Amino acid sequence: xxxxxxxxxxxxxxxxxxxxxxxxxxxxxxxxxxxxxxxxxxxxxxxxxxxxxxxxxxxxxxxxxxxxxxxxxxxxxxxxxxxxxxxxxxxxxxxxxxxxxxxxxxxxxxxxxxxxxxxxxxxxxxxxxxxxxxxxxxxxxxxxxxxxxxxxx
Amino acid sequence: xxxxxxxxxxxxxxxxxxxxxxxxxxxxxxxxxxxxxxxxxxxxxxxxxxxxxxxxxxxxxxxxxxxxxxxxxxxxxxxxxxxxxxxxxxxxxxxxxxxxxxxxxxxxxxxxxxxxxxxxxxxxxxxxxxxxxxxxxxxxxxxxxxxxxxxxxxxxxxxxxxxxxxxxxxxxxxxxxxxxxxxxxxxxxxxxxxxxxxxxxxxxxxxxxxxxxxxxxxxxxxxxxxxxxxxxxxxxxxxxxxxxxxxxxxxxxxxxxxxxxxxxxxxxxxxxxxxxxxxxxxxxxxxxxxxxxxxxxxxxxxxxxxxxxxxxxxxxxxxxxxxxxxxxxxxxxxxxxxxxxxxxxxxxxxxxxxxxxxxxxxxxxxxxxxxxxx
Numbered sequence: 401x402x403x404x405x406x407x408x409x410x411x412x413x414x415x416x417x418x419x420x421x422x423x424x425x426x427x428x429x430x431x432x433x434x435x436x437x438x439x440x441x442x443x444x445x446x447x448x449x450x451x452x453x454x455x456x457x458x459x460x461x462x463x464x465x466x467x468x469x470x471x472x473x474x475x476x477x478x479x480x481x482x483x484x485x486x487x488x489x490x491x492x493x494x495x496x497x498x499x500x501x502x503x504x505x506x507x508x509x510x511x512x513x514x515x516x517x518x519x520x521x522x523x524x525x526x527x528x529x530x531x532x533x534x535x536x537x538x539x540x541x542x543x544x545x546x547x548x549x550x551x552x553x
Numbered sequence: 554x555x556x557x558x559x560x561x562x563x564x565x566x567x568x569x570x571x572x573x574x575x576x577x578x579x580x581x582x583x584x585x586x587x588x589x590x591x592x593x594x595x596x597x598x599x600x601x602x603x604x605x606x607x608x609x610x611x612x613x614x615x616x617x618x619x620x621x622x623x624x625x626x627x628x629x630x631x632x633x634x635x636x637x638x639x640x641x642x643x644x645x646x647x648x649x650x651x652x653x654x655x656x657x658x659x660x661x662x663x664x665x666x667x668x669x670x671x672x673x674x675x676x677x678x679x680x681x682x683x684x685x686x687x688x689x690x691x692x693x694x695x696x697x698x699x700x701x702x703x704x705x706x707x708x709x710x711x712x713x714x715x716x717x718x719x720x721x722x723x724x725x726x727x728x729x730x731x732x733x734x735x736x737x738x739x740x741x742x743x744x745x746x747x748x749x750x751x752x753x754x755x756x757x758x759x760x761x762x763x764x765x766x767x768x769x770x771x772x773x774x775x776x777x778x779x780x781x782x783x784x785x786x787x788x789x790x791x792x793x794x795x796x797x798x799x800x801x802x803x804x805x806x807x808x809x810x811x812x813x814x815x816x817x818x819x820x821x822x823x824x825x826x827x828x829x830x831x832x833x834x835x836x837x838x839x840x841x842x843x844x845x846x847x848x849x850x851x852x853x854x855x856x857x858x859x860x861x862x863x864x865x866x867x868x869x870x871x872x873x874x875x876x877x878x879x880x881x882x883x884x885x886x887x888x889x890x891x892x893x894x895x896x897x898x899x900x901x902x903x904x905x906x907x908x909x910x911x912x913x914x915x916x917x918x919x920x921x922x923x924x925x926x927x
Contacts, residue, residue, distance in 0.1 A: 537809060537810075540809070540810040541809065541810045541813040543810065544743065544810035544811060544813050544814050545813055545814055547743045547744050547746075547814075548743050548748055548749045548750070548814040549748065549749075549814075550746075551746050
């Protein structure tokens with residue numbers, strides 16, 4: 401898989417850990433910055449390129465790190481076809497993919513450390529969506545809501 | 554919306570079935586009769602060329618307008634459309650409070666496109682758009698025939714946010730086609746970025762008594778199917794409705810997703826429900842066709858019968874297996890369901906077209922008579 405990665409100043413400390421975890425799980429990294437620490441940068445500017453890459457199919461999944469993970473998730477969910485969530489436990493990081501087809505993982509760089517972040521990335525990337533009818537039905541409803549509420553491209 | 558009334562119409566509404574009036578006239582609009590029925594719980598009105606023909610033939614209240622609108626040499630069609638649009642608009646205004654109180658899900662008045670266009674998709678669409686704009690009320694439905702050419706017109710009109718009453722449905726296949734044409738229109742509306750389709754409404758008018766009339770004619774007099782096929786047909790159509798418009802489905806989740814964004818189901822509307830055979834109870838096609846999410850449109854005498862004698866209990870969902878057995882027996886008795894419903898569609902289009910022609914002839918005659926007097 402090709403995995404887009406983005407981090408703002410508050411997530412910068414976990415950036416390298418996330419990138420190396422993706423690589424060691426055997427996946428490709430699409431590095432969307434920040435490439436140097438900027439204490440003044442804004443999370444929407446770091447989260448949007450990752451979400452856009454997933455929306456357009458340039459990446460299969462995305463991982464975004466900000467201070468709490470919240471700004472990253474809120475921003476990413478403004479993009480059609482993106483299903484982003486904060487997961488700080490490995491159960492959710494995998495189950496979000498299996499049940500809900502989550503395609504962007506958001507992590508709080510001020511909440512978890514390197515060891516947990518590595519586990520989260522591994523759990524997220526090793527999960528795939530389940531093939532139960534109820535999962536697809538719920539996803540169909542989500543797509544309908546998205547169509548009704550998001551302007552079309 | 555029961556207005557404190559407790560009668561068979563409001564009881565049917567509690568069960569989920571709306572009663573509409575299959576009749577209109579200027580007398581009923583101006584004389585307060587429509588308002589009184591709305592007060593009694595009536596939730597809609599359907600019209601067609603036959604109804605307008607009866608209204609204009611049966612009274613002189615249209616004479617002033619006929620004379621005035623024809624002054625500039627307008628054709629009977631143009632004069633009629635002005636009159637029909639005015640009647641429908643005024644009736645819609647009477648039902649507007651009902652429409653608003655019921656969250657835009659009932660309180661509709663239907664107006665039919667020229668039946669001569671029943672096999673012309675593009676002209677049906679153009680005519681429907683014109684009528685929709687001319688009436689200019691949100692609680693109006695444009696009647697489009699459930700012919701093969703009508704189906705794409707339904708999809709186009711719904712995708713533009715125009716409410717549609719699909720008329721002349723006799724067969725289950727035609728019913729399913731109409732339901733899918735509606736869903737296609739809703740999906741197209743949503744995917745075009747128009748937001749929630751919650752305001753768009755549609756009904757599928759399934760004709761009942763005409764099926765009995767023709768099936769009875771083809772069956773041997775001694776058959777125990779006489780008088781059964783019309784209702785059996787409607788029960789099977791209702792089962793299709795429940796399947797297609799299921800809010801939670803394990804397999805086909807098409808409507809379930811649209812329901813999430815507040816799309817309305819297309820309600821089955823039982824039409825042709827006045828009893829033609831004097832041996833049947835006058836409310837037969839009302840009592841036997843009660844169920845949630847449906848409409849029954851009745852001429853005024855049947856509305857009065859329902860108020861006085863109807864029985865209110867859910868009947869659409871009982872005897873469905875029996876209905877299926879009756880269909881098998883119909884084939885055994887040598888009557889082809891496909892042939893019956895195909896013939897009814899052909900005759901239905903012809904009947905409305907004939908009414909249209911006689912209506913135009915009547916208007917022409919009235920206009921000339923009024924001109925010679927004036």
